Amino acid sequence: MTSGGFRRILARKTIGRRNLSIVPIEDQLFGVSEEQSAIRESFRNFFESELTQKRCREIDETDSFPEYREFWLKCGEQGVLGTLSAEEFGGTGMGLFETSLMLEELSRISGGVYMGIFAHTCLSSYVIERNGTAEQKAKFLPGLVSGQTIGALAMSEPGSGSDVMSMRCQAVKEAGKDYYVVNGTKFWITNGPICDTLVLYARTDPTSKGSKSITAFAIDVRELEGFTATPIPGKMGVRGSYTGELHFDNVKIPASAVLGAEGKGAAVLMKGLNVERLTGAAGAVGYMQAACDCAFPYAHERKQFGVPIGEFQMMQSKMAEMYAQLSATRAYLYALLKAADKDQKTLTNHDCAAVLMYGAEQATKVSLEAIQILGGNGYTNAYPAERIMRDCKIGEIGAGTTEVRKLILGRHFNALYKNN
Ligand SMILES: Cc1cc2nc3c(=O)[nH]c(=O)nc-3n(C[C@H](O)[C@H](O)[C@H](O)COP(=O)(O)OP(=O)(O)OC[C@H]3O[C@@H](n4cnc5c(N)ncnc54)[C@H](O)[C@@H]3O)c2cc1C
Numbered sequence: 001m002t003s004g005g006f007r008r009i010l011a012r013k014t015i016g017r018r019n020l021s022i023v024p025i026e027d028q029l030f031g032v033s034e035e036q037s038a039i040r041e042s043f044r045n046f047f048e049s050e051l052t053q054k055r056c057r058e059i060d061e062t063d064s065f066p067e068y069r070e071f072w073l074k075c076g077e078q079g080v081l082g083t084l085s086a087e088e089f090g091g092t093g094m095g096l097f098e099t100s101l102m103l104e105e106l107s108r109i110s111g112g113v114y115m116g117i118f119a120h121t122c123l124s125s126y127v128i129e130r131n132g133t134a135e136q137k138a139k140f141l142p143g144l145v146s147g148q149t150i151g152a153l154a155m156s157e158p159g160s161g162s163d164v165m166s167m168r169c170q171a172v173k174e175a176g177k178d179y180y181v182v183n184g185t186k187f188w189i190t191n192g193p194i195c196d197t198l199v200l201y202a203r204t205d206p207t208s209k210g211s212k213s214i215t216a217f218a219i220d221v222r223e224l225e226g227f228t229a230t231p232i233p234g235k236m237g238v239r240g241s242y243t244g245e246l247h248f249d250n251v252k253i254p255a256s257a258v259l260g261a262e263g264k265g266a267a268v269l270m271k272g273l274n275v276e277r278l279t280g281a282a283g284a285v286g287y288m289q290a291a292c293d294c295a296f297p298y299a300h301e302r303k304q305f306g307v308p309i310g311e312f313q314m315m316q317s318k319m320a321e322m323y324a325q326l327s328a329t330r331a332y333l334y335a336l337l338k339a340a341d342k343d344q345k346t347l348t349n350h351d352c353a354a355v356l357m358y359g360a361e362q363a364t365k366v367s368l369e370a371i372q373i374l375g376g377n378g379y380t381n382a383y384p385a386e387r388i389m390r391d392c393k394i395g396e397i398g399a400g401t402t403e404v405r406k407l408i409l410g411r412h413f414n415a416l417y418k419n420n
Pocket of ligand 1: 052119153154155156161162163186187189190191235238243329359394398400401402403404407
């Protein structure tokens with residue numbers, strides 16, 4: 001995090017004012033500095049002015065966001081896309097903490113838009129920033145940070161989800177050639193149908209099934225022949241984010257596209273997944289905050305039996321639990337983020353898995369309780385509660401499912417006590 005980064009974000013013009021009735025966030029209690037609080041506010045004001053409640057409903061209903069290019073460019077101007085990138089590429093290099101505050105404020109407003117920005121910043125740009133050569137960074141990051149280009153990351157395949165290391169997409173380089181030939185299909189790729197820059201994982205030794213034959217690449221898909229991307233319609237949530245199936249049919253990609261080294265892609269993938277899980281938990285916090293923002297004021301306005309329903313103990317019990325679930329996730333996440341910004345080596349597989357496992361499960365519970373507090377209104381799209389529930393469910397599936405996260409924790413404890 002650089003103080004220059006802070007100043008540049010705060011100096012950017014923010015439009016609009018908070019117009020929602022919200023549940024206060026005690027930033028000081030959670031160790032958020034005044035400067036970081038102001039950054040949160042600045043992002044929030046920007047997202048609120050660009051994504052009105054009416055607009056978010058339309059994005060969800062139509063499962064499309066036609067102005068995405070224009071929005072991405074505005075995000076670039078506002079510093080949304082560069083929080084993890086160095087200043088030499090136009091970023092602010094602020095760090096994971098501020099990135100997560102930004103993501104929290106975005107998922108709080110629109111799950112669909114959040115999903116696209118999340119994949120762009122924390123999957124695509126971040127992996128290039130951490131693993132790219134000077135040339136690769138200079139080629140890809142300025143466009144990604146300014147919003148001129150859109151990023152995606154492709155690891156999953158139709159037959160390779162939780163067991164991601166079984167991927168079959170192959171990139172083969174013949175001796176003496178300076179390019180790889182890619183064949184295969186990637187599935188469920190966020191921003192896939194609209195991306196310009198793609199982080200691709202593929203098997204560079206198709207005769208091997210192990211993780212040692214996986215290589216990461218950074219490619220500009222606009223330069224490719226034989227590459228096609230088709231949208232996957234019908235998602236229950238994060239609608240308006242463009243999810244796609246990517247096809248590679250004898251696609252030539254330059255040897256200079258390798259990220260890290262040939263055969264070392266599994267390490268790039270696992271480290272990237274840690275940050276995806278960590279910052280993904282910020283999405284869960286935003287969803288929970290949104291569910292509370294929607295349900296708590298409602299409980300104090302809606303009257304039955306002559307009193308606000310918030311005065312009934314069973315409603316109070318729900319709000320008490322929702323608040324504690326939100327606060328516990330926030331505290332756990334912020335502690336990990338602060339440690340990671342001091343030293344990324346503190347990021348462990350098990351804590352990154354645990355914070356998303358916990359946060360995503362709590363988000364599903366909190367959003368369901370928000371619906372219950374709203375009664376019939378919660379069951380309609382007149383209020384955002386049902387959308388929040390559909391949106392936040394992806395947190396239990398993407399970046400390795402809840403079950404896979406539990407496997408990671410189980411393996412960690414088995415290893416820890418192995419010699420006892
Ligand atoms: C909207 C959306 C966006 C996505 N975006 C991206 C993206 O940008 N890039 C990308 O690469 N991928 C992306 N994904 C893919 C996502 O990471 C996978 O969906 C996820 O890893 C699960 O894989 P799967 O869907 O194949 O489920 P499966 O692996 O088939 O799992 C099905 C069920 O079996 C369970 N299961 C599997 N193995 C075990 C086990 N060993 N023990 C216990 N239970 C198990 C799972 O937990 C799950 O409940 C996205 C998915 C969605 C839905």
